Amino acid sequence: MAENTPAKSIGVGLISVGWMGRLHSRAYNSLPLIYPELGIHPTLVQAADVAEAGRTYATDVLGYASAVADYHEVLANPEVDVVSICAPNFLHAEIGIAAAKAGKPFWIEKPVGRGASETEAVEAAADEAGVVTCIGFNYRHVPAIQRARELVLNGSLGQITNIRGRFFGGFSSNPNDPLAWRFVREYSGSGVLGDLMGHLVDLVHYVLGPIGSITATTGTYITERPALPHSPQAGTMLPVENEDYATMLVKFDDSAVAAGALGSLEASRIAVGPRSEYGIEIFGTKGSVRWEFERLNELEIALGNEGPNTGYIRAVADAYFPDFARFQPSSGTSMGYDDLKTIEAAKFLLAVTGGEATNSNIHDAVASARVLTAAEESAASGSWIDLPLVAGATANTRTLTTEGQKR
Numbered sequence: 034m035a036e037n038t039p040a041k042s043i044g045v046g047l048i049s050v051g052w053m054g055r056l057h058s059r060a061y062n063s064l065p066l067i068y069p070e071l072g073i074h075p076t077l078v079q080a081a082d083v084a085e086a087g088r089t090y091a092t093d094v095l096g097y098a099s100a101v102a103d104y105h106e107v108l109a110n111p112e113v114d115v116v117s118i119c120a121p122n123f124l125h126a127e128i129g130i131a132a133a134k135a136g137k138p139f140w141i142e143k144p145v146g147r148g149a150s151e152t153e154a155v156e157a158a159a160d161e162a163g164v165v166t167c168i169g170f171n172y173r174h175v176p177a178i179q180r181a182r183e184l185v186l187n188g189s190l191g192q193i194t195n196i197r198g199r200f201f202g203g204f205s206s207n208p209n210d211p212l213a214w215r216f217v218r219e220y221s222g223s224g225v226l227g228d229l230m231g232h233l234v235d236l237v238h239y240v241l242g243p244i245g246s247i248t249a250t251t252g253t254y255i256t257e258r259p260a261l262p263h264s265p266q267a268g269t270m271l272p273v274e275n276e277d278y279a280t281m282l283v284k285f286d287d288s289a290v291a292a293g294a295l296g297s298l299e300a301s302r303i304a305v306g307p308r309s310e311y312g313i314e315i316f317g318t319k320g321s322v323r324w325e326f327e328r329l330n331e332l333e334i335a336l337g338n339e340g341p342n343t344g345y346i347r348a349v350a351d352a353y354f355p356d357f358a359r360f361q362p363s364s365g366t367s368m369g370y371d372d373l374k375t376i377e378a379a380k381f382l383l384a385v386t387g388g389e390a391t392n393s394n395i396h397d398a399v400a401s402a403r404v405l406t407a408a409e410e411s412a413a414s415g416s417w418i419d420l421p422l423v424a425g426a427t428a429n430t431r432t433l434t435t436e437g438q439k440r
């Protein structure tokens with residue numbers, strides 16, 4: 034990242050003060066401590082939440098100067114320079130488009146839209162307004178993932194032959210949990226595809242390059258749930274409208290660093306046992322790497338296929354892993370999930386202040402959303418679907434090396 038940027042004060046507006054809204058706020062507060070050389074000083078100006086508890090938390094705990102119920106006030110506030118959009122999924126596109134029209138750069142949680150077309154509508158509005166965007170694809174900032182990306186990019190793994198990724202959560206595994214918004218198409222769009230698979234697809238695009246074609250299948254296993262206790266249908270069972278589990282086979286696009294490679298990606302929200310089992314394995318002709326979210330600070334690396342040290346060696350994150358040393362001076366002292374959002378905040382505000390644009394942006398969100406929408410179509414038709422090439426802005430595509438050679 035750029036060094037010695039002149040000091041800049043940035044007024045922050047927040048829309049929705051739930052888990053992610055609180056985390057975005059902590060990230061803004063950490064940024065000047067972790068990235069002092071950027072000279073960026075976020076000020077928490079105004080938060081919006083329909084719930085009074087959210088507004089009180091914003092002012093009394095997080096330190097926002099004021100809090101309101103209507104998010105439009107945040108977008109109209111002249112002291113707000115950038116906006117974090119952390120609302121439930123069904124509001125993302127509406128708020129993203131409104132933020133773009135208000136000329137505010139925005140950092141928005143995933144999924145940006147309920148499917149590709151809604152995501153593309155946000156992209157069109159952001160492009161027209163020319164505002165910087167950043168997407169909550171936080172897992173791409175994991176130092177071990179950034180290290181894996183380097184190993185793919187510099188050829189240490191040879192030609193990538195195949196990959197395997199999975200994101201298994203158990204947060205919806207209890208059939209007695211009520212029919213919250215995430216199970217209803219109108220509010221959530223797809224199920225586990227938008228919720229977890231979107232993260233995995235973005236990670237794959239970031240580390241290996243654009244996916245070129247897919248075939249997918251999905252399943253819903255907890256087919257009905259109790260209506261929410263305060264809803265008009267309380268006491269009845271209502272249908273779950275989207276998928277609990279999804280799996281896809283992928284082929285990489287010719288433009289990808291992993292061109293020619295094949296792979297499988299799976300996601301579940303009803304897995305009993307896994308808590309947040311998010312992992313990726315990458316196999317190449319010269320080596321392999323594998324990473325697990327529950328062991329965030331480790332990367333297993335295998336280089337070469339002969340000699341006494343063949344097989345996986347566990348590398349614990351250290352100063353050789355991008356960004357790690359900013360958080361911990363000593364290898365073996367762990368970074369955590371919140372730190373990923375601090376990195377994301379730094380990338381967002383660096384781009385906003387005219388520095389290097391290493392942030393994920395709305396084009397990356399569209400690239401991921403198109404894969405997910407194609408997965409829904411493929412699950413319905415049983416066919417392979419060729420995707421139009423949408424590389425996203427930061428996908429790992431084949432480019433010239435500094436020596437001017439094509440990888």
Ligand SMILES: NC(=O)c1ccc[n+]([C@@H]2O[C@H](COP(=O)([O-])OP(=O)(O)OC[C@H]3O[C@@H](n4cnc5c(N)ncnc54)[C@H](O)[C@@H]3O)[C@@H](O)[C@H]2O)c1
Binds near residue numbers: 050051082119144170
């Ligand atoms: N990047 C990640 O790893 C990650 C992790 C969790 C959630 N998320 C995403 O973040 C988003 C928010 O999830 P969360 O877990 O923080 O939800 P949450 O339920 O904790 O918080 C949602 C908040 O939105 C508020 N809200 C509802 N309607 C509103 C409106 N009209 N205006 C303003 N506020 C409103 C609610 O009162 C609540 O405070 C979701 O889209 C989710 O997919 C991303």
